[in-house]
Amino acid sequence: MNNQIIKNLQKHKEEVMYAWIEEMKNEKGEKFFQYMPEHLVEKTSREFTALMLSNIEEGEDVSDEQSMEFATKIVRFGWSISFINTAIDRFSKVVFKHLEREGVVNGENYSRFFELHLNWIEPLRRSIIQSYSLEWERTFNLQKIALQELSASLIPVFEKISVMPLVGTIDTERAKLIMENLLEGVVEQRAEVVLLDITGVPVVDTMVAHHLIQAADAVRLVGSKCLLVGIRPEIAQTIVTLGIDLTDFLTTSTLQKGMEKALRLTNREIKEVE
Known part of the structure; x- marks a missing residue:
């Protein structure tokens, strides 16, 4: 079943990505996907999709380097932890609906998919949020130092x-x-x-x-x-x-x-x- 899912998601990666973008655009109070330039939204979404599918494709946890690289970008774009959680949940929902439509997931193998899903999404969520927290703290400290230097000069x-x-x-x-x-x-x-x-x-x-x-x-x-x-x-x-x-x-x-x-x-x- 794992191979089926991996092959299917690899084949329909673009379709999943654009469905996820539409989900995020419909999110109440969302600004990044509504107001940022289209090419930037697509580039960031492509990177997010690659990150989300990396550990399910390779069968291992996403690397710290990958999640930190993405965290650096989304901190700069102003994503909050709440927004990240929403993005991951929406991506998970889009993937499930897609696999259900494709017949890869059904009533007979749902429990196996649920187990795979837990081993895939939750470690990935922890990795992204941990990287985000480290990057946000680093950025905050740098901004604080810069503000102090700028606002206390004689x-x-x-x-x-x-x-x-x-x-x-x-x-x-x-x-x-x-x-x-x-x-x-x-x-x-x-x-x-x-x-x-x-x-x-x-x-x-x-x-x-x-x-x-x-x-x-x-x-x-x-x-x-x-x-x-x-x-x-x-x-x-x-x-x-x-x-x-x-x-x-x-x-x-x-x-x-x-x-x-x-x-x-x-x-x-x-x-x-x-």
């Missing part, structure tokens, strides 16, 4: 004046990185005034304010002044409601106003040229 904008734009949520780990980059940058750039721009920080709570105050104190200890800029009305309201004391902070609502204040603190000003 940028010299004028002589003696530098800006650090902060983007995203500030947790303890990021606060540590901000502090390190801030102090190293101040010394290296010989900045007398530093602007911490929190325009891109969605929430300022007690913990975030504490980290910002620590950063300002550290800047003062190395002989520079620190301005907190980009305080939106909702952030100001939160700071007042929480009773956070920023009296030792020089603050402005925008980076532009902060830059004007920084220039005055370094005995300079902007003048229009006539």
